[in-house]
Amino acid sequence: MIVTLLEKGWFNRPDKSPIESVYMARFEDAVRLLSIDNASKY
Amino acid sequence: MIKAKIKRPDNSVLIEFDLPRSLHDVQLSRFIDFLIESRPLQKNADPTAIVILTKAVSAFYGIDANVLFDAAAGLNTGHDSFVGSISQLYGYAAKLIGEFNPSLANGKKVFQYKGNEYHVPTIIEQSIKGEYILADLSVSEVIEVSELSRFRDQTTKAKGDPNGSLKAKFDKMVGQKIDELANGGTDDQLKVIDETARQMYREQVEIDGDPDGSLMYSYYLKLLAVITRRSGEQLPVEDSTREYWIQERAAHFQEIDAATALDVDFFLTDISKSYVNAMRVGGFLKSRSFAVVAAIRLKSAKPGKSRSTIQKKSLGKSVGGR
Numbered sequence: 001m002i003v004t005l006l007e008k009g010w011f012n013r014p015d016k017s018p019i020e021s022v023y024m025a026r027f028e029d030a031v032r033l034l035s036i037d038n039a040s041k042y
Numbered sequence: 043m044i045k046a047k048i049k050r051p052d053n054s055v056l057i058e059f060d061l062p063r064s065l066h067d068v069q070l071s072r073f074i075d076f077l078i079e080s081r082p083l084q085k086n087a088d089p090t091a092i093v094i095l096t097k098a099v100s101a102f103y104g105i106d107a108n109v110l111f112d113a114a115a116g117l118n119t120g121h122d123s124f125v126g127s128i129s130q131l132y133g134y135a136a137k138l139i140g141e142f143n144p145s146l147a148n149g150k151k152v153f154q155y156k157g158n159e160y161h162v163p164t165i166i167e168q169s170i171k172g173e174y175i176l177a178d179l180s181v182s183e184v185i186e187v188s189e190l191s192r193f194r195d196q197t198t199k200a201k202g203d204p205n206g207s208l209k210a211k212f213d214k215m216v217g218q219k220i221d222e223l224a225n226g227g228t229d230d231q232l233k234v235i236d237e238t239a240r241q242m243y244r245e246q247v248e249i250d251g252d253p254d255g256s257l258m259y260s261y262y263l264k265l266l267a268v269i270t271r272r273s274g275e276q277l278p279v280e281d282s283t284r285e286y287w288i289q290e291r292a293a294h295f296q297e298i299d300a301a302t303a304l305d306v307d308f309f310l311t312d313i314s315k316s317y318v319n320a321m322r323v324g325g326f327l328k329s330r331s332f333a334v335v336a337a338i339r340l341k342s343a344k345p346g347k348s349r350s351t352i353q354k355k356s357l358g359k360s361v362g363g364r
Contacts, residue, residue, distance in 0.1 A: 005181070020279040023182035030181050 005030055008037070043067050048113065048127050056113060056124070059105050061134075065142050065301035068102065071259060073300035075101035076135060077330040078255040083337055092125055095132045102135045133338065140335040142301065144308035153270075153302050155295070160270040162306060179269075182277050186268045186288070194261045202251025212243045248326070258326055260292070262303045267291035269306060303327060 005011065006018055010033055011025035022030075046061035062068045079098035083091060096114050100107035113124040145151065151162040163178050203209055216239045223231055252258055267288045268277065278284040307327040 027184040
């Protein structure tokens with residue numbers, strides 16, 4: 001999950017590193033975006 | 043907390059101890075010890091029940107076990123035995139557990155511990171019925187909880203069923219049960235057998251893999267460390283800093299009360315129950331507590347005096363499948 005979120009860069013913040021941005025992201029938002037992203041592939 | 047005393051026949055005090063009014067007055071460590079000591083009581087007609095009761099009471103109330111054992115045997119007491127008092131104390135402990143209500147109130151739940159206020163993220167039900175605002179957990183918090191659960195499962199299984207022989211034994215038992223069913227059994231029957239066997243296997247692995255409850259205790263301390271937070275605090279992002287932070291906070295929570303841990307436990311089982319494939323991150327404390335209460339209630343259940351002896355009239359044949 002972390003790797004996918006890092007690749008997508010959805011939660012990147014200018015004041016934080018990419019990994020920090022992912023760790024601080026809201027879990028519900030991450031899951032929702034991943035679900036939408038997965039659904040769009042089919 | 044109030045002071046309780048067990049007195050000798052001459053009214054001198056045999057034992058004096060603190061009587062908890064609720065699970066808020068019982069430390070998690072003692073509560074888990076009580077659950078562990080109570081495990082054998084769930085087997086029927088255990089001849090050493092009084093020994094088990096005494097150990098469990100000693101754990102729950104923090105009473106010296108040697109003093110209690112002497113009291114149970116009537117040594118130095120001027121009385122035949124104080125077994126009745128010990129049974130009553132056990133019953134009282136089970137009553138406190140049975141009466142516990144998890145407080146998963148709307149909005150942030152807070153608790154006080156050693157002069158600090160901690161927030162527990164909760165699920166908020168919206169004014170539109172059935173709609174919920176989920177707990178505000180970050181990606182790192184969820185991953186940490188998942189890792190704690192995975193580690194606990196892995197360690198328990200490695201100790202409780204290292205070579206898979208216990209699993210093979212339960213699979214064989216399931217196979218035998220299915221063979222006994224007429225025509226291979228219905229889907230519902232097979233589902234019940236499978237679910238029951240899984241539950242029994244999990245419980246046995248937990249008993250064998252965590253015999254003294256130490257894994258469960260450290261799991262809940264770390265869980266509290268990850269999920270609960272003081273105002274303005276955030277879980278460190280850097281891996282080694284985060285790991286150190288969790289260890290320190292878990293050590294800080296060593297004297298946490300059982301009620302707070304149970305609240306978090308109920309919260310975790312509440313949010314994951316709708317997900318069939320969800321990782322099991324909670325419910326261990328809850329299920330062990332339920333087992334204790336269920337065992338004591340089953341043992342003390344008596345036939346009702348008002349049981350009707352009137353034979354009920356049988357219903358006529360069903361019409362239209364109703």
